[in-house]
Amino acid sequence: xxxxxxxxxxxxxxxxxxxxxRCSSQSGHNTVSWYQQxxxxxxxxxxxxxxxxxxxxxxxxxxxxGLQFPNYSSELNVNAxxxxxxxxxxxxxxxxAQPGTQYFGPGTRLLVL
Amino acid sequence: xxSVTQMEGPVTLSEEAFLTINCTYTATGYPSLFWYxxxxxxxxxxxxxxxxxxxxxxxxxxxxxxxxxxTSFHLxxxxxxxSDSAVYFCxxxxxxxxxxxxxxxxGTILTVHP
Numbered sequence: 001x002x003x004x005x006x007x008x009x010x011x012x013x014x015x016x017x018x019x020x021x022r023c024s025s026q027s028g029h030n031t032v033s034w035y036q037q038x039x040x041x042x043x044x045x046x047x048x049x050x051x052x053x054x055x056x057x058x059x060x061x062x063x064x065x066g067l068q069f070p071n072y073s074s075e076l077n078v079n080a081x082x083x084x085x086x087x088x089x090x091x092x093x094x095x096x097a098q099p100g101t102q103y104f105g106p107g108t109r110l111l112v113l
Numbered sequence: 114x115x116s117v118t119q120m121e122g123p124v125t126l127s128e129e130a131f132l133t134i135n136c137t138y139t140a141t142g143y144p145s146l147f148w149y150x151x152x153x154x155x156x157x158x159x160x161x162x163x164x165x166x167x168x169x170x171x172x173x174x175x176x177x178x179x180x181x182x183x184t185s186f187h188l189x190x191x192x193x194x195x196s197d198s199a200v201y202f203c204x205x206x207x208x209x210x211x212x213x214x215x216x217x218x219x220g221t222i223l224t225v226h227p
Contacts (some may be wrong), residue, residue, distance in 0.1 A: 004156070031213065042117075042202050042217030043157070056214050090156065099213025100145045100164075100206030104156040 004105035006091050012111045018079045021108045023091030024060060025072040029103065031055070031096050032074040034066060037088040037107070050096060078110075086112045114170040115140045117203050119218035126193055126225050134188040134221045136177075136203035146170075146179050146186040147215070151200040160188075160201070193225045 005024045013019050035043035040102050045058040049068035057063045063079040072093070078085055088109050092102035120135040138146065148160040148170070161170035166181035175190045186203060203218040 033213065033215070035215075035217075042204075042219045043215070045214045045216070048213055056145070058214065092157075094213065096213075100147060100162065100215065101159055102159070102213075102215065104149075106154075106156040 004091060006089075006105040006108050008108060009106070010073075010109045012113065013081050014113050015081055015083060017081050017112075018077065019081060019110060021076040021078075021089050021091075023074045023076070023093075023105060023112070025074065025091075025093035026103045029093035029095055030072060031094045031099065032068055032072065033092045033094070033102060034074070034076045035090040036060075036085075037090055039087070043090055044057050046076070052081065062098050081112045083112050087111060115144070115205060115207050117205055117216055117218035119201075119203050119221050120222070123222035123224060126223070128195055128225055128227050129192045130225075132188070132193045132223070134201055134203075134223070136183050136186045136188065136218060138203070140184075140205055140207055142208040144207045146177070147206065148175070148177055148186070148188050148206045149202045149204055149217075151202065153199070157202065160213075164198050168208075177200075180208045192220065193223075195225045195227055198204040198223055200223045 033048040036044040037043040047057040067075045089109040092104045094102045116139045145164045147162045149157045150160045161172040163170040163179035169178045
């Protein structure tokens with residue numbers, strides 16, 4: 001059974017740039033969620049995708065957007081990067097029948113300079 | 114809104130000591146409650162869960178009981194090991210239209226010394 005994978009592992013961008021983070025869900029999982037984890041904090045929910053449509057969103061501005069593909073892989077896009085976007089971005093996959101039991105990837109560490 | 118509050122860390126214990134990490138929550142409706150663990154260099158892993166009041170979740174010697182009357186879900190282990198050193202997160206999954214959108218506490222760093 002393949003776990004959740006994310007790429008890249010680390011990324012450095014400058015303020016105002018755009019970034020795309022990628023996630024491959026665990027086999028058989030049809031729901032993917034994205035979280036932002038600032039240093040020393042718990043993860044904060046960004047949004048969730050189910051059947052390629054956004055299925056709920058946290059308190060994040062529209063410059064945070066996502067996609068889910070038919071093979072259940074996913075992307076998180078962030079436009080107009082700000083210094084406060086520096087964080088660990090976590091992808092988690094789950095089955096729609098067990099939404100609280102989420103399987104997390106190792107994360108992408110984004111640094112915005 | 115929904116929120117989770119964990120005890121301030123870090124927590125430092127000697128091997129075989131008793132562990133308690135406090136967690137309280139605020140939520141409308143009937144949330145499910147979870148403990149996730151993050152080992153150094155790894156992603157979050159589900160440790161245990163409870164889906165309704167008075168349920169006890171358990172795994173790897175860790176236990177937590179869903180107490181609706183005190184809105185708490187404290188994590189306990191009778192005898193910790195060095196390998197338990199990690200960051201522990203309490204989380205809730207609200208019901209209704211927010212189904213599946215986990216709300217996490219700020220995390221508690223546990224260090225166990227031999």
